[in-house]
Amino acid sequence: MQGFASQELVGRDREVDAVLSALRSPELRGALIVAEAGMGKSALANVVAGKLAQEMPVHRIHASSALTGIPFGALAPLLPVLSAEDTDSPLAVMRALLGRLRPAGAGSGQATPLVVVDDAHALDESTADLLSQLMASGRVRMLILTRSITDIPAGIPAQVWSGVIARFHLHPLTDAQVHELCSQVLGGAILSTTSAELARRSGGNPMFILALLAETRRTGSLTERHGVWLMGVNADPPQGRLADLLKAQLSGLSSEEREAMEIIALAEPVPVAVAFRLGLHRSVDALTAANLVSVEEAGSRLLRPRHPLYGQLVRHMVPAARSARLRQRVLKVLPEDTESMDGLLRSVGWSLDCGATVPDETLLRAAYMANNFFDSDFALRAAREIQDPALQPAARVQTARAHYQRANFDAAQELVTGTVEQAADLTTVKLGTLLRVQLHQRLASDVAGLDQARRAWQEAIERIAAEAEAAGTLNDELRADIESSWRGAALLEALIDVAKGAYSSSEAGISSLLEKARSAGDIEAELVSLALLGEIHSACGRAETAMVYTREALGIVNRSDHRFLNYHEFVLHRHLSALLWAGAWDEMANSVNQDLVISSRSALRIGGTVDMCLAVRELRRGDMPAALLKLTAAVEGMRTHDPEGHLGLALAIAAQLAAGAGDTDTADEMLAECDKAPPRGGLSTRVITRGNRLAAGYARTNDPRILAALRETAEQAEEQGLVAAEFELRCLSMYLGDPTVMNRLLKLEVExxxxxxxxxxxxxxxxxxxxxxxxxxxxxxxxxxxxxxxxxxxxxxxxxxxxxxxxxxxxxxxxxxxxxxxxxxxxxSTAPILTRRETDVAALVAKGLRNAEIAGRLHLSVRTVEGHIYRIFEKLGIGKREELTAELLQE
Known part of the structure; x- marks a missing residue:
């Protein structure tokens, strides 16, 4: 990986142009760039200075807190001949400085020099006053870099307010810019949700992004697999250079501000009213001004560390005894009814860290919520502390959920077995059943196991209802819960029918269940019904209609204060599918971003699906190299998390593109893996996967028998009423040159x-x-x-x-x-710039070497070489190895 100082500037082109325009303007005397530490002020100034070096003399001044108390201390590098006595005379200093900036022999036609002032907030007053006078007189132009305008000594800020100095703010990098920076640093493809998680944790701060990349690589949380970088769940506190950078930002805090920061990090989120009751008014103001703490304005005003990294570091640094004392202080003023769900997890974790007793019911709730947030480690910790024998079946279900999310499927299967039959409450029965369904969908390819789970659920409902009636505890609330459970069992039966492709017969039944759920106020059954109806409409070619249903279902999940987060992936996958078929790419990006806000761990799990959607977008727009690059990332993401069974489809499409690009080795490898993968997903997904597998085989061999088999598979999809699948297969045939599909494509009604x-x-x-x-x-x-x-x-x-x-x-x-x-x-005309490694690989491809030969020459893995080739194709806008010529590389 490249060093911190060697990165190309990413995401600042507009700012560079604006600053250059300001510094060249005869009406202005300079420019000021404001941003928190690490946002790239110095890097931007380097680019600007480099572009202006041929137009005007450029000089640098570096202020620092160590020189703040020394008059003209920041000017020392520009005043090497000034005696100690002269430093007491501002006039002598000014003459010496002008002699350096505007030498006497330079002539009257010399351009006005540019002075770049780094960390201007640390300037001493004498230096700031002198520079302000020189700038006001027009003898110099200035590019001023600062974290805060108000911290610069008077004089320079006055010229900013008067408008003779242009002011610019550097904002955090966007997710797309973070993705570009990560790809540049890592020299390879990176899963979109991985770069989005890095953007979330760093707050888009380039300095933190670079430190995070180095730290996560060192710890093994960020790993390269087959040329693609993926992020695993990492709950470890920041260490190494990353920790040093964070500590440097905290080093200037007073004892009161540090204590406030500790309380906010340990009790996150902290209501503003609670902080005020603790007497933290001034400290909170100082922390927000220093960009260390942020205030959520929506709903209850809550205080959080500005970046998650700050919270992790501070919690790790607070000694246990001090943490316990702070907890007791906070508990005196923290109302119990104001806890948010993430606040509950922090509160329980803080209590366990301090050795405090937590009620078993609270531990169970915390384990449930931790699993919903995909925090498997905390879910296991909380469930392990539960002692009440009556809660053990529920604790076992939460433990099993945590193991399932860790991909420990055998352990999850063993733990959940028997819980539905033993549970005394309907909630545990439901959660145990849902986990059995997830395990079966992950490990098996038939629906028999799903039917068994449905029957076990129904039997448990009957048992609990009979026991309650016999005990005289069958009240109205329990009756409503029993009715809701029966609706849930009916929806599971409907899910099984949808997976079989029985769309027409299922649609009416699910619509009826939706109406009953709405009448009863059963929001859970309502959102599941909406998601299933969306899936049916998508499969039947009605994607724009499907979006209405899945959008409403996702809205219920997002608005329900984390109550239905365990359904989030189920709903999100169906919503993304509808958006993909409908080509609603902007809404897809918004949905993924919202998912990252709700739970970053969830976003890491759907990374393969997200990149596959992005690949399909590029496919439809005709950018095959970009599509192949995204598909390569999608395949790696799905190897780890593929709840809907799309890995085979991704492999088949990637094989088509690789074959079309002339990369037969990769195409053959992906086809072999596709053939080994067991069929998963619903009937429509399986048919589309088979069609794409046939299309990939034809792209590889041009065997007309394969084209005939693809036509036959499309006819079977027509007979089964799989409109979307048939449309996809007919389109594949059309692209492959089959003229017989046009009449049928004209008849298909696809939204x-x-x-x-x-x-x-x-x-x-x-x-x-x-x-x-x-x-x-x-x-x-x-x-x-x-x-x-x-x-x-x-x-x-x-x-x-x-x-x-x-x-x-x-x-x-x-x-x-x-x-x-x-x-x-x-x-x-775009003149793409290849990295040094990409240039080496491209030169060998142009010479006709195969991927394995290139890997041997450069001591790389074959997959890494493939990743480089895909990026080369994307940058050069080509789709075949034959187009990569020495002449093109010279251009």
Whole structure:
């Protein structure tokens, strides 16, 4: 990995241009950049200074707290000949400084020098006053870097407020910019949710991002697998350089501010009212001004450490005895009814750390919530402390859930076995059943086990109801819970039918259950019904309708104060599927970002699914190298977490793209792995996976029998009423050159921009509308139709040749020629920069070496070489190895 000082500036192009414009403006005297430590002020100034070095003399001043008490101390590097006596004379210092900045022999035509002042908030008053005078007189221009304007001595701020100095704020990097920075530093592909988690933990601060990358690599939390970087769950406190950087930010706190920071970190989140009752008013103001603490304005105003890293470090640094004393102090003013769910987990954890007794019911609730937040370590810790024999079945279920989330499936299976039959309450029965369903979907490919789980649930409901009636405890509340449980069992039966592909028969029953759930106020059954209806509509080609249902289901989860987080992945996967079919990419990004806010650990688990959705987006837009890069990352993510059984599909699509790019080794490897993977997921997913596997085989071999098998599989999907699956398979055949699918594609009614684009394309082909096909290729109705552009040109040329009209043929050929030239021009004009390793790999590819040979030459794994090649293709805008020539590399 590259060092901290060697990174290219990422995400600051707009700011660089704006600062350059300000420094070149005759109406302004300089520019001021404000940002917290680590945001890249100095890096941006280096870029600006480098660009201006040919236009004006550039000088640097580095202020520091060690020099704040020394008059003109920051100017020492520019005043080497000044005697000690002269330092007491501001006039002598000014003359000496001007002599350095504007030498007498330079002539009157010399450009005004630029003085870059780093850490201007640490300037001594004498230096700040002198620089302010020089700038006001127009003798120098200044680029001032500071954490706070108000901390700069008077004079310079006055010129900022008067408008003669332009002011710029550096904001945290966006998720996309963090992803770019991580890819640059790691020199390889990184799962999108991994970079998003790094962005969350660092707050988008580049300094913390770089330190996090180094630290997580060192601890093994961030690992490379087959050329893709993935993040595991890491609850360890910051260490090494990362810890040093964080401690440096905390080092200037007073004892009162440090104590406030400790309380906020240990009791996170802390209501503002509680902090005020503790007398932390001034400390909280100071901490927020220093960007160490943030205030959540929505709902109850809550205080949290600005970055999660601060909280982790401070909690680790507080001694146990001090932590216990602070806890007692906080408990005196903290109302019990104000705890949020994450506040509950922090409170229970803090109590256990201090050796305090926690009621078993609270421990069970904490274990349940920890599992919902995918904090398996804490769930195991809380469940282990439960002593009440009556709560042991429920504790076992939570322990089993934690092991399932850790991928310890055998342990989870052993623990959950018998809990449904032994449980005395309906909640434990439900949670045990849901876990059995998850385990079966993960470990088996049939639905028989799901039926067994459903029957066990129904028998447990009957048993608990009979026992309550016999004991005389069957009150109205329990009756409502029993009715809700019966609805849950009916929905599990519906889920089984949906998995079998029985969409038509299931839809009416689920719609009826939805109405009953709404009438009874059963929100849990309502959200499950909505998610299943969304899945049905997606599979039937009604993605835009499906979005309405899945969006409502996800909204229920997000609005319910973490009550239904155990359904979050189930709902989110169905929502992402609907958005994918509908081409609603902006909403998909928003949904993933919201998922990261709700639980970062959940986002790490769906990373493979997210990158697969992004890959499909690039596929539809015709960017095959970018799609292959994302699919490679998706495959690695799904090897770890694939609850919906999409790994085989990702492998099959990746194999198609690799074969199309001429990388037969990778295509064969992925096809072999696809064939070994057991069929998983619902019927629609399995059919689509099979179709893509056939398409990949045809791309690899051009065997016409495979194309016939793909056509047959599409016909089977038609017979089974799998509209979306049939549409996908017919489109695959169309891309592979099968002309027989156009009539059927025209008849299929599929919602979404892609469905409409395919309909227009098929109509133009069947009508022999050459002009229409050329318009379609030149002006796609939607970005998702771009991939059809080359195919439209091919069909236009075929139809023109079939007509024998030479004028038409020449017209189409001219359009194709212009398209090819435009693509080439666009590719070369971007002047992509390859890393040194990518350049080495590209040179060997251009020489005709195979991936294994390149790996041997450069002492890399074959997968790492593949990752480099995919990134090279993406940067150069090419799709085949044959296009990677020495001439292209020279460009």
């Amino acid at each position: 979404g921009p892609r469905g409409r684009a395919v309909n227009i394309f098929a109509r133009a082909v069947l009508d022999h509308d050459i002009a229409g096909l050329l318009r379609f290729a030149a002006e796609p109705a939607d970005p998702d139709a771009r991939a059809l552009g080359p195919l439209a040109l091919q069909e236009a040329l075929r139809l023109a040749k079939a007509s024998g009209d030479r004028t038409q043929i020449q017209r189409v050929q001219r359009v194709i020629s212009k398209t090819d030239n435009g693509t080439s021009s666009s590719r070369s």
